[in-house]
Amino acid sequence: MMQTQLQQGGSAPVISFDRVTLAFGDRTVINELSLDVAGGQIVCIIGPSGCGKTTALRMAGGLIRPNGGSVRLLGETLTAPRRDVAIVFQDYGKALLPWRTAAANVSLALEAAGVPRSERPARIRLLLAKVGLTGHEDKYPTEMSGGMQQRIQIARCLAQEPAVLLMDEPFGALDAMTRQGLQDEMLSIVAETGTTVFFVTHDLEEAVYLGDRVIGLLANPGRIGIDLSVDLPRPRNQLETREMPEFLRLRRQLFDFIEKAEG
Ligand SMILES: Nc1ncnc2c1ncn2[C@@H]1O[C@H](COP(=O)(O)OP(=O)(O)O)[C@@H](O)[C@H]1O
Ligand SMILES: [Mg+2]
Structure with a gap:
């Protein structure tokens, strides 16, 4: 690659x-x-x-x-944002979509990168495991602590590779x-x-x-x-x-x- x-x-x-x-x-x-x-x-x-x-x-x-x-x-020379540069902001509350589960928030980055639907669940599982969120895939951001929400944002950034x-x-x-x-x-x-x-x-x-x-x-x-x-x-x-x-x-x-x- x-x-x-x-x-x-x-x-x-x-x-x-x-x-x-x-x-x-x-x-x-x-x-x-x-x-x-x-x-x-x-x-x-x-x-x-x-x-x-x-x-x-x-x-x-x-x-x-x-x-x-x-x-x-x-x-x-940078003239616009690039997909190979990911940004993690302090304010995870604003960075995450509240109507999407942890898995669906991570999925956003995969969707944007054009990853086929069939490949997404396995990738999402792996990414959430990387940040210690196995078992929390279906929770909504508001059901999670600040640390967990920030982990979702990090997982979503990692999804951009x-x-x-x-x-x-x-x-x-x-x-x-x-x-x-x-x-x-x-x-x-x-x-x-x-x-x-x-x-x-x-x-x-x-x-x-x-x-x-x-x-x-x-x-x-x-x-x-x-x-x-x-x-x-x-x-x-x-x-x-x-x-x-x-x-x-x-x-x-x-x-x-x-x-x-x-x-
Ligand atoms: N969009 C903006 N318009 C006008 N001034 C800004 C804007 N963003 C930042 N600033 C000013 O630029 C300076 C540097 O801001 P910033 O980079 O946010 O500082 P830091 O992150 O080190 O606290 C500050 O004085 C801030 O008020
Ligand atoms: Mg600052």
């Missing part, structure tokens, strides 16, 4: 921001942002509220076009235990598929725990203020990883960065 070949393309950038500038009206929100995200990496973006994290993610998703510079995906997963504070609305469970599920799914992940969060520890790299943006206008490689072994472990000296060192660096950025 072509997608698999591209995913295995080693360190060739999958997402590339080349001197990207974006303005809303006369206000420049992002200024000359350049950033290459290597294939198979998890890149976490942090930064003070309003610095342009969501805006950068929306540009990577082809939802907004820059006023200057270019955003390229697998070498092609994306080369790139864009996640905008996906676990921000969940309680701490649920959040940690979903972090680990996400890591194991991504390790299996080789998907490149662009992950926006305001949780600095989450950024270090998940990332191969953490980029901190400064505000007004949005630009890169810090770019750290995360040299922590995988698979990560909620207790062990978070106690490692390297984890604590990176966490400290990011807290110092944010304190200055907000100050």
Whole structure:
């Protein structure tokens, strides 16, 4: 499969921001942002509220076009959303169709991709199993917890077999235990598929725990203020990883960065 070949393309950038500038009206929100995200990496973006994290993610998703510079995906300039780029939003309540069951919500992505009806049930079962929702196929979103609803959204994104997963504070609305469970599920799914992940969060520890790299943006206008490689072994472990000296060192660096950025 072509997608698999591209995913295995080693360190060739999958997402590339080349001197990207974006303005809303006369206000420049992002200024000359350049950033290459290597294939198979998890890149976490942090930064003070309003610095342009969501805006950068929306540009990577082809939802907004820059006023200057270019955003390229697998070498092609993005001009519109693509099926091989999936976006997980924080607000799962809005992302899911309330009149469709969990299975039918996942089916949406398969329908959009033109997967034949006869192949859908087996694919849906597999996708829901991947996110730990076996046995909940026929439930409606409102019958499920926030964590379960977010799992449906993730399963629906995985149904697109994306080369790139864009996640905008996906676990921000969940309680701490649920959040940690979903972090680990996400890591194991991504390790299996080789998907490149662009992950926006305001949780600095989450950024270090998940990332191969953490980029901190400064505000007004949005630009890169810090770019750290995360040299922590995988698979990560909620207790062990978070106690490692390297984890604590990176966490400290990011807290110092944010304190200055907000100050
Ligand atoms: N559609 C829009 N129109 C006008 N201003 C916007 C729009 N979207 C975002 N902004 C502004 O751009 C800045 C960056 O927003 P955003 O990317 O959402 O920040 P973050 O996700 O880092 O909190 C903010 O000041 C926000 O108010
Ligand atoms: Mg945001």
